[in-house]
Amino acid sequence: MIEVSHLTKRYGDHTAVSDLSFTVPDGQIYGFLGPNGAGKSTTMNIMTGCLAATAGSVVIDGHDIFDEPLAAKQRVGYLPEIPPLYTEMTPAEYLHFVGRAKGLSGEKLKSEVGRVCRRTDIVPVQSRLIRHLSKGYRQRVGLAQAMLGDPSIIILDEPTVGLDPAQIIEIRQLIRDLGQEHTVLLSSHILPEVQAVCGHILILSHGKLVASDTPDNLERLFAGQTTVRLTADGRADEADAVLRGIAGIRYTLEPGETAQAVVTADDPQAGPDELCRRLFFAFAGAQLPILALAADRASLEDVFLELTQDGGSSPAGAQAPALRAQDVVGPGGESLAGGDSLPQGDEAAEASAADAPAGGDAGRQTPAAPAEGGDEA
Amino acid sequence: MSAIYCREVRSHFTTMTGWLFGAFILLFGGIYTMALCLNGSYAEFEYVLGNMSFVYLIVTPILTMRVLADERRQKTDQLLYALPMSMTKIVLGKYFALLTVLAVPIAVMGLYPLILSAYGNVNLAAAYASLLAFFLLGAALAAVGMYISSVTDSIVANAAICFVAVLVNYYLASLAGYAPSSSTSALAALYFLSALAAAVLLHLTQNPAAGLAALAVCAGGVTAAWFLARDAFEGLLPALFEKLCLFEAFMSFMDGVFDWTAICLLVSAAAVFVLLTVQSMEKRRWSA
Numbered sequence: 001m002i003e004v005s006h007l008t009k010r011y012g013d014h015t016a017v018s019d020l021s022f023t024v025p026d027g028q029i030y031g032f033l034g035p036n037g038a039g040k041s042t043t044m045n046i047m048t049g050c051l052a053a054t055a056g057s058v059v060i061d062g063h064d065i066f067d068e069p070l071a072a073k074q075r076v077g078y079l080p081e082i083p084p085l086y087t088e089m090t091p092a093e094y095l096h097f098v099g100r101a102k103g104l105s106g107e108k109l110k111s112e113v114g115r116v117c118r119r120t121d122i123v124p125v126q127s128r129l130i131r132h133l134s135k136g137y138r139q140r141v142g143l144a145q146a147m148l149g150d151p152s153i154i155i156l157d158e159p160t161v162g163l164d165p166a167q168i169i170e171i172r173q174l175i176r177d178l179g180q181e182h183t184v185l186l187s188s189h190i191l192p193e194v195q196a197v198c199g200h201i202l203i204l205s206h207g208k209l210v211a212s213d214t215p216d217n218l219e220r221l222f223a224g225q226t227t228v229r230l231t232a233d234g235r236a237d238e239a240d241a242v243l244r245g246i247a248g249i250r251y252t253l254e255p256g257e258t259a260q261a262v263v264t265a266d267d268p269q270a271g272p273d274e275l276c277r278r279l280f281f282a283f284a285g286a287q288l289p290i291l292a293l294a295a296d297r298a299s300l301e302d303v304f305l306e307l308t309q310d311g312g313s314s315p316a317g318a319q320a321p322a323l324r325a326q327d328v329v330g331p332g333g334e335s336l337a338g339g340d341s342l343p344q345g346d347e348a349a350e351a352s353a354a355d356a357p358a359g360g361d362a363g364r365q366t367p368a369a370p371a372e373g374g375d376e377a
Numbered sequence: 378m379s380a381i382y383c384r385e386v387r388s389h390f391t392t393m394t395g396w397l398f399g400a401f402i403l404l405f406g407g408i409y410t411m412a413l414c415l416n417g418s419y420a421e422f423e424y425v426l427g428n429m430s431f432v433y434l435i436v437t438p439i440l441t442m443r444v445l446a447d448e449r450r451q452k453t454d455q456l457l458y459a460l461p462m463s464m465t466k467i468v469l470g471k472y473f474a475l476l477t478v479l480a481v482p483i484a485v486m487g488l489y490p491l492i493l494s495a496y497g498n499v500n501l502a503a504a505y506a507s508l509l510a511f512f513l514l515g516a517a518l519a520a521v522g523m524y525i526s527s528v529t530d531s532i533v534a535n536a537a538i539c540f541v542a543v544l545v546n547y548y549l550a551s552l553a554g555y556a557p558s559s560s561t562s563a564l565a566a567l568y569f570l571s572a573l574a575a576a577v578l579l580h581l582t583q584n585p586a587a588g589l590a591a592l593a594v595c596a597g598g599v600t601a602a603w604f605l606a607r608d609a610f611e612g613l614l615p616a617l618f619e620k621l622c623l624f625e626a627f628m629s630f631m632d633g634v635f636d637w638t639a640i641c642l643l644v645s646a647a648a649v650f651v652l653l654t655v656q657s658m659e660k661r662r663w664s665a
Binding site: 011045048049051052069070071073074076078080082084085086087088089093097098100101102103145 | 379455
């Protein structure tokens, strides 16, 4: 259990973290999400005792990190953004050193080092110098170091940065496994990652907490409008003519020869099913076959951009909280693998993580959610 | 603490620093023993140590430049900060490792007087007392180097600053001869030191009130002393320079005297700089 309350960190005039409060209950995987420079690393450094806070408190399993640093640190395993490895040592030597420094000794030390080596799969390389290991293995050694001593809380700062897609999948699986026995807090600026692993997301922007909810709820909160993406077998002007004949919609044609359009219903309450039906009959009447028709779903990416770009306005817009998860038809948005519910956004999402955040959702229109000034495209 | 100590000792001897350090000391120890004792037929081993004390100018930066600066460069300092261990223990672990590396060549040199005594009449007590002083001089300088390593980020800058610091200390006793000995200049120097202490405190605490208070107390004390005992200020500045020279303290052993004040000076200099290192590392939590 981590309780962070009114945490503030200032560097001179610059406020890195401002009045941050949240609680991470036991046995969950929490994701810290935010663009670079949002204050994720700073917060994590404070939570692990590496940095002092300007104000506020961090309580770990009942021990304040500033008042009882040794007791609190005993309960936390930390993997910083750059794994703190002594490259002239071998993983086995390094882990023995960290284990001893954490107060383990004798048989207990040996069995703990063996356990974390097996868990992180570094047994084959444990007697090679760390400087000769690949980035993936170094990350695992760093992770093994954090797991030593079986701390109840494990804090991971961008654990998959710089890894290849296969390694990312492995590390994520490992984190999911860790979540079975430990409370895990991980940070990332990559959405699909947090979505794939975490049960709860904390979105941080400019040092402030702008949202805290499950991935599903966050998406629901932001799915305000019904938008449908359509591709027809014809020319753009033909599609234009058909669309012009349908009442109660707005649309934009994608530039180019083929008939592609993004269609939005004027009535925000109208479901995507109804809109799809009307489009189908209109195009059928015009002898223009529809090749693809997909309801756009507000992806977490939209939520993320929405929350973090305009200085973090409150997500609770007037027309936002419409329950729409079950309304989704057809294949979902590109970044979400399959139309089913989220947390296990599997291999497809995993692989796309490497080139996220920009890549995942390239041709998307402005964010679907209604907010004050959300079009940054 | 023992975990840090073992890792540091290992690291000094798996990288070049420990070997280079030992090699330098033994090289110069060998040269001077040969030149003075074997060829020059001096039976006093302390002269060897006295003549070779300048090697600390070269070996102190080699030994200490990486101690803490490298942790920061490799980002391993985050591990140290996150360990359930107090910063004092971490710094002491590192410092004792430095002392161990220092002790290895000095222990080897401890054989030389025994070898020499097979061929002549060596005063072993004076030889080993000066060897102890030589070790303590190295210990004090290593503490200075470790402190410098904790305040700078770059290893090269670190080595350069450390070299200059040891060099100034080396020449401090000679410079003392040029320092003005009038009482007013001593007063000015003490005022300057008061201001310096206040500035350091201000920098460490970021608290203007604490800085001003320190300045008021120090300057007030100096002024009061000036009015009470003006004579004491005469020649104070050169004396101060001489007293602060760690090499000079070591040199007092050359006359075959076991100088307790020198031992105290060297040990307290080491303690002060270890303490400063702990403070400087703690301070990084606030600013880095």
